[in-house]
Amino acid sequence: MQFELTKEYLEALSQAIAQENMDWIESNVFELHYADIAGVICELDRSEAIQLYQLLNEDVQGDILMELDEDLRESIIKSFSTKEIAEQLELLDSDDAADLISQFSPDQVEEIIAQISDSEAADDIVDLLNYDSDTAGGLMQKEFVQAKIDWPVNRCVVELRRQAENVEKIHTIYVVDDRDRLLGFLSLKSLLFASPSTKIKDLYNDKNVISVKTSADNEEVAKIMEKYDLVSVPVVDVQNKLVGRITIDDVVDVIMDEAEKDFQLASGISERIESNFSVWRITRARIPWLLIAMLGGTLGAQVIAKFEGGISQVPALAFFIPLITAMGGNVGVQSSAIVVQSLAKNSNPFGSILQKLGKEALVALVNGVLLSSLIYGVAHYFDSGTLGLVVSISLFAVIIFAAIFGTFIPLVLNHYKIDPALATGPFVTTLNDIVGLFIYFTVGTILYQI
Amino acid sequence: MQFELTKEYLEALSQAIAQENMDWIESNVFELHYADIAGVICELDRSEAIQLYQLLNEDVQGDILMELDEDLRESIIKSFSTKEIAEQLELLDSDDAADLISQFSPDQVEEIIAQISDSEAADDIVDLLNYDSDTAGGLMQKEFVQAKIDWPVNRCVVELRRQAENVEKIHTIYVVDDRDRLLGFLSLKSLLFASPSTKIKDLYNDKNVISVKTSADNEEVAKIMEKYDLVSVPVVDVQNKLVGRITIDDVVDVIMDEAEKDFQLASGISERIESNFSVWRITRARIPWLLIAMLGGTLGAQVIAKFEGGISQVPALAFFIPLITAMGGNVGVQSSAIVVQSLAKNSNPFGSILQKLGKEALVALVNGVLLSSLIYGVAHYFDSGTLGLVVSISLFAVIIFAAIFGTFIPLVLNHYKIDPALATGPFVTTLNDIVGLFIYFTVGTILYQI
Numbered sequence: 026m027q028f029e030l031t032k033e034y035l036e037a038l039s040q041a042i043a044q045e046n047m048d049w050i051e052s053n054v055f056e057l058h059y060a061d062i063a064g065v066i067c068e069l070d071r072s073e074a075i076q077l078y079q080l081l082n083e084d085v086q087g088d089i090l091m092e093l094d095e096d097l098r099e100s101i102i103k104s105f106s107t108k109e110i111a112e113q114l115e116l117l118d119s120d121d122a123a124d125l126i127s128q129f130s131p132d133q134v135e136e137i138i139a140q141i142s143d144s145e146a147a148d149d150i151v152d153l154l155n156y157d158s159d160t161a162g163g164l165m166q167k168e169f170v171q172a173k174i175d176w177p178v179n180r181c182v183v184e185l186r187r188q189a190e191n192v193e194k195i196h197t198i199y200v201v202d203d204r205d206r207l208l209g210f211l212s213l214k215s216l217l218f219a220s221p222s223t224k225i226k227d228l229y230n231d232k233n234v235i236s237v238k239t240s241a242d243n244e245e246v247a248k249i250m251e252k253y254d255l256v257s258v259p260v261v262d263v264q265n266k267l268v269g270r271i272t273i274d275d276v277v278d279v280i281m282d283e284a285e286k287d288f289q290l291a292s293g294i295s296e297r298i299e300s301n302f303s304v305w306r307i308t309r310a311r312i313p314w315l316l317i318a319m320l321g322g323t324l325g326a327q328v329i330a331k332f333e334g335g336i337s338q339v340p341a342l343a344f345f346i347p348l349i350t351a352m353g354g355n356v357g358v359q360s361s362a363i364v365v366q367s368l369a370k371n372s373n374p375f376g377s378i379l380q381k382l383g384k385e386a387l388v389a390l391v392n393g394v395l396l397s398s399l400i401y402g403v404a405h406y407f408d409s410g411t412l413g414l415v416v417s418i419s420l421f422a423v424i425i426f427a428a429i430f431g432t433f434i435p436l437v438l439n440h441y442k443i444d445p446a447l448a449t450g451p452f453v454t455t456l457n458d459i460v461g462l463f464i465y466f467t468v469g470t471i472l473y474q475i
Numbered sequence: 476m477q478f479e480l481t482k483e484y485l486e487a488l489s490q491a492i493a494q495e496n497m498d499w500i501e502s503n504v505f506e507l508h509y510a511d512i513a514g515v516i517c518e519l520d521r522s523e524a525i526q527l528y529q530l531l532n533e534d535v536q537g538d539i540l541m542e543l544d545e546d547l548r549e550s551i552i553k554s555f556s557t558k559e560i561a562e563q564l565e566l567l568d569s570d571d572a573a574d575l576i577s578q579f580s581p582d583q584v585e586e587i588i589a590q591i592s593d594s595e596a597a598d599d600i601v602d603l604l605n606y607d608s609d610t611a612g613g614l615m616q617k618e619f620v621q622a623k624i625d626w627p628v629n630r631c632v633v634e635l636r637r638q639a640e641n642v643e644k645i646h647t648i649y650v651v652d653d654r655d656r657l658l659g660f661l662s663l664k665s666l667l668f669a670s671p672s673t674k675i676k677d678l679y680n681d682k683n684v685i686s687v688k689t690s691a692d693n694e695e696v697a698k699i700m701e702k703y704d705l706v707s708v709p710v711v712d713v714q715n716k717l718v719g720r721i722t723i724d725d726v727v728d729v730i731m732d733e734a735e736k737d738f739q740l741a742s743g744i745s746e747r748i749e750s751n752f753s754v755w756r757i758t759r760a761r762i763p764w765l766l767i768a769m770l771g772g773t774l775g776a777q778v779i780a781k782f783e784g785g786i787s788q789v790p791a792l793a794f795f796i797p798l799i800t801a802m803g804g805n806v807g808v809q810s811s812a813i814v815v816q817s818l819a820k821n822s823n824p825f826g827s828i829l830q831k832l833g834k835e836a837l838v839a840l841v842n843g844v845l846l847s848s849l850i851y852g853v854a855h856y857f858d859s860g861t862l863g864l865v866v867s868i869s870l871f872a873v874i875i876f877a878a879i880f881g882t883f884i885p886l887v888l889n890h891y892k893i894d895p896a897l898a899t900g901p902f903v904t905t906l907n908d909i910v911g912l913f914i915y916f917t918v919g920t921i922l923y924q925i
Contacts, residue, residue: 027685057683058685060702182667194706195664196646213664216667217636217663235477235508249477251724251727251731253510254724256646256724272706273723273727274705274723277701280734281701281734284737289812289816292808292809292811298813304834307813307838308841311809315802315809315842318802319802321798321801323850326857329793329794329797330791330794333790336786336790336793337790343779343786346793347771347776347912348771349772350800351768351775351800351905352765354804355765358742358743359742359764361742362738362742363739363744363748384754391755391758392761392765396765400769403769407776454801454804455801
């Protein structure tokens with residue numbers, strides 16, 4: 026039932042494009058869901074992609090454009106005149122149209138807007154361009170249906186029929202007063218089953234009406250929709266006037282982007298990148314963390330240099346440097362990952378910091394006792410009694426320290442409104458390395474009486 | 476407009492519960508959205524939580540139960556008889572009811588099911604219990620509305636009114652043939668605006684009908700709903716018979732859980748844990764990776780031990796051990812994170828492995844040249860010319876190696892159907908440490924002519 030992209034299909038398509046075989050393309054491409062056509066276009070060569078896109082029906086061109094990668098989208102757009110772009114924009118939802126158009130230069134934006142024949146659509150797009158793209162205002166669309174509180178059902182159906190022409194999917198009908206202030210909502214279901222003379226007043230739901238302000242942060246919108254299990258959420262301005270709606274599909278994209286960003290931050294990548302970005306862009310996103318790690322390594326080198334005499338006398342001390350740094354790093358990352366996630370989910374907002382630290386310390390104690398005992402035996406294999414004791418004692422101290430540190434850093438970052446996901450990256454690892462080395466060599470120097 | 480949980484509110488609530496002040500509770504708790512009530516309950520002491528829950532209206536009890544943490548949920552359920560639990564289950568959607576009931580022992584399940592008075596609801600729950608919880612069958616609910624292809628619109632409205640009693644939110648009406656096989660769908664909007672005698676046949680959409688099989692994996696369902704921007708997706712059995720639907724709110728939970736799991740795997744935590752789990756459970760989830768890291772550290776110790784003679788002669792060689800391992804680890808994690816994400820998104824499925832490796836190698840080359848040059852200067856500060864050369868050359872080699880390795884491992888894991896997110900964790904770091912040390916000391920031994 027679903028379309029599956031195969032190498033055979035792609036080869037046949039390339040051939041059809043080269044031979045301008047419209048019959049094949051019509052029956053094998055035009056019939057597909059726009060998301061699948063977008064998937065196909067992504068796999069083609071740049072010139073084939075543009076050629077195929079231009080053959081497509083206007084109805085789906087805009088939707089497909091929205092699904093493509095940024096650079097492919099740009100190449101395709103460049104192959105059209107501003108007039109043609111304006112025509113494609115008119116067929117898009119206002120939020121998508123605003124997203125697309127915002128990628129042009131101010132001059133081009135003006136030119137394209139001027140070419141949009143539907144003045145209402147043009148107004149909507151211009152209005153949406155005012156909002157920051159990371160807010161509810163930037164996420165919302167102007168397509169929604171609303172009913173006045175004093176309408177009867179039959180008037181409502183007539184008005185909705187008019188409004189609904191532009192609204193692809195109606196999830197909820199918003200009920201407003203005569204000044205367009207949001208009062209509640211009405212499901213299509215209740216409208217469908219109500220008698221024609223019933224007043225909206227007596228039908229609508231005014232309890233627990235969830236809405237978001239235009240200035241609300243993207244992530245906040247996602248949290249609210251997730252918490253209240255919403256399919257769409259109305260957006261209101263400071264006067265509680267209904268100005269737009271956000272649908273769940275756009276929020277799913279926000280959630281996925283956010284998860285991706287956190288995952289990359291925790292992996293030491295500072296900008297959102299995709300595997301098809303240029304070598305230079307990928308390098309730029311990655312080098313900041315590597316520089317921090319290198320700075321950390323240099324500071325570590327300085328710590329060890331302080332104990333150079335000790336290493337000359339007992340070279341075996343050097344054996345366990347990687348073990349100490351690796352364990353400190355891993356324990357720290359584990360601890361901070363848990364804190365970062367509990368912060369992201371806002372779970373247990375009143376659980377005190379001391380409580381969190383206490384629990385982490387307890388977990389670290391259990392891990393520390395288990396692992397230190399184990400390493401004592403292992404170190405014996407390398408050297409006489411003293412080395413085992415040095416590694417074992419310092420590993421214990423490093424585990425406790427790294428756990429407390431890994432818990433503390435994200436809490437501090439969060440307090441100062443810095444994304445705590447930063448902490449699970451090389452940040453915690455690097456700092457734990459330095460302190461771990463200091464603990465290890467201090468214990469070593471004392472026990473070996475160097 | 477939205478409820479905000481404050482310390483003052485919680486204190487007043489605790490007092491109201493203690494004093495059995497029903498007036499306060501009715502006007503300050505009962506009016507809230509069930510998700511907010513659940514949030515309030517999570518912040519109360521165990522006994523207060525149970526007390527408050529028992530005061531609530533039956534209508535919302537089940538919904539609230541679904542929002543609570545596992546152990547709190549268990550405590551609350553235990554405070555009810557099987558008869559009372561059965562009553563609460565009846566008011567839930569079938570998928571939620573099945574999820575809740577699956578936490579009981581088989582004997583208890585039997586007892587509760589027997590107490591459910593609505594036999595259709597009981598059948599639905601029993602049916603859903605058959606499916607694996609990680610599949611579309613385990614995710615779907617039996618509440619959906621369907622219309623036969625040969626009905627006229629007016630018959631359809633009558634039938635839907637009957638069906639829709641049990642369906643909280645109608646997103647789409649599924650159109651089936653006389654053997655319940657899925658043929659297409661119909662929006663409520665088109666039904667609302669159609670004339671009563673129109674046949675469903677002439678109204679419904681049979682193009683690009685997206686459905687999932689009951690056996691489809693959770694993640695696959697999430698991918699499909701995300702790709703096609705769906706609010707709900709019909710679930711069919713092997714004969715294409717419509718058996719349920721999955722709504723987007725459940726899939727949002729799947730997406731968030733998945734993101735959390737990946738983040739934790741990458742942070743070296745092997746089971747999904749939350750910050751309020753017991754110390755023992757947290758330890759159990761974390762110790763496997765620490766053991767792997769310790770094994771890695773021990774192997775690293777063995778590598779260094781092989782070069783003990785070298786360290787005796789040039790103790791300064793030990794200084795840069797942490798730098799080499801940290802850089803290898805960080806580069807490896809960065810490379811694997813990008814591959815893991817591009818695998819998760821299935822983007823560029825036909826991009827060859829060689830292409831990925833080539834690009835990573837190129838990025839590594841740029842990073843390697845930049846960072847090696849920098850470290851050459853830094854190492855000079857610690858020691859004469861040779862150390863700078865050793866660190867610089869081996870750092871370059873380690874960066875190239877770690878990048879290739881970090882790209883390769885997740886691809887290999889993915890090939891063998893192992894979650895590639897495993898790779899971004901201590902796995903890549905540990906292996907890179909060992910190889911990095913070997914490269915560093917080999918270069919050192921050669922250049923110092925030890």
